[in-house]
Amino acid sequence: MLGFVARRLLYLVPVLVAVSLLTFLIASLLPGDLAYVILGDQATPEKVAALRHDLGLDQPVWWRYLSWLGHVLEGDFGRSFRTGQTVLQAVAERLPVSLELMFFAEIAGLAIGVPVAIACAVRSGSAFDRFMTGSAFGMLSVPTFLSAILLIYLFAVELRWLPATGYVPFAEDPVANLRFMVLPALTLALAEWPGIMRVLRSDMIATLQEDYIALAKAKGLKASRILFVHALKPSSLTLITVTGINIGRLIGGALIVETIFALPGIGRLLVGAIYTRDLIILQGVVLFVAGGFVVMNFVVDMLYAVLDPRIRHGHA
């Protein structure tokens, strides 16, 4: 087990290096000189040359990469030339918002997906099962920004129950904070539950045919206990896997949702950096998100190895 972790950790290093290299190359090889972005199109060539020298842009690419990587490893991701904020400050400020959003989205997704999956698995093949499976398939075809608009239209424009956009920190006013979170989290949850439901449903159908479920029934255990304790437990592994697979989609979805609902999270920071051509922030945030994503995937892989899948159904 330790050897396995060590091997995976060793594998993580080249991936992270390659990710940093790709992030850097996207930022430096593609057109759009940082000096021109800072000084504007009207700048004189002398000024541009001077600034390029100050920023180290006249050095060879590999040297710039190594020095950038060195700074990053020391925890210095750079500083926005527009706001003067460091990348780390900006990320630290925005990260809690994104994490809160993703947390609530995942909770809501599970809250919808798990009961539906169980209900479908119990009566697999029934009209209810077919209807919900069909709806889940249909929901997979609804892009996040569509459900966002639909929810805004329903709950903010027509019913006027919830605010459409805005944000208040949780520490300032918890109730208002949660009210602002409902629609964004629900939007993401609408995209999350079909995946959860589909995988869990097929998993449960297989589990419910196991001998030990028949035994539990024969013992006269309550149906709810059998379903939620005996049948759901072996599927927890599947749930972890689905959650892991969905992280990438969740990050992308959070980016769109934050922009639509004006939540000051990482996604909006990134989109804002693109609109204002704040290349340093862009580069730093992309590296941060991709790095975090790689580490998250690693953690999910580890969890998966810990809960060995072969013990699940005994015949996999």
Next chain:
Amino acid sequence: MATLELGIDEQVAAGPAGRTRRLGPLFWAAVGWTVFILAAAALASLLPLPSPTDMDMLERRAPMSLQHWLGTDGLGRDELARLIHGARISLTVGLCAPVIGVAIGGALGMLAGYFRGRFETLVVGSMDVLLAFPPLILALAVTAYLGQSLLNLTCILGVLGIPAFMRVARAATLTLSRREFVIAAQALGATHVRILLRELLPNVFLPLLAFFLLGVAVTIVVEGALSFLGLGVPPPISSWGSMIGEGRESLEIAPRLAFIPAIAMFLTVLSFNLIGDTLRALTDPRQGAL
């Protein structure tokens, strides 16, 4: 790992094995809608439609009428014409990008699955790096630097699809390479090129095609998301995503401006998903089709 949001093995056959699959009316409805929207997009310039860019400030947000079947948008442009011309953009990107993905990814996957060894390690490793980026983030970052254009957008989304196609092609090739007909061809002295093209390609083709259709659905969604954020195709051109984005501004006055392109997009994505999923179920060896 998260690929372009495509689930590979989500379904376990719930029905009794060996039951012949009928395609069903839903499948044919999906095919019908796809053909209809493709035809409308292809023939957009031949159809008797007003220009999608002509503005009429006196008729802003006009309701549906005989003159404007779906009404007009916030700048008085004909909504139906914009919808059909928008379909052109969405479908062009949606179809061309997966072609890039399936060509490069499919070739890499087949070579990796057939030759194995160092080459396979290299290909799988580099795909892992590409997969290390959340797809939408990478697409956004690259468009931001490269600049917004139809070509750039198509290429980026195409490259993003490569790992997923590579995985499908490699997995299929791995199992096929050990089958008798490949071994027989090798024993008969067939060259690698011949085995790859004549023996393996016809068998890898169908799973790739099924995945291609699912890829089209995903690409339309991602393109829509980028255009919705105003980071997709540049402004004078409009795709469904940018139309929805513009419609969102007038959600209180004329919600139809957001919902009409939204419905068109939903139906199209759903259709490609349905067709792709049906094909995949037909070609998936794990479900007893082989």
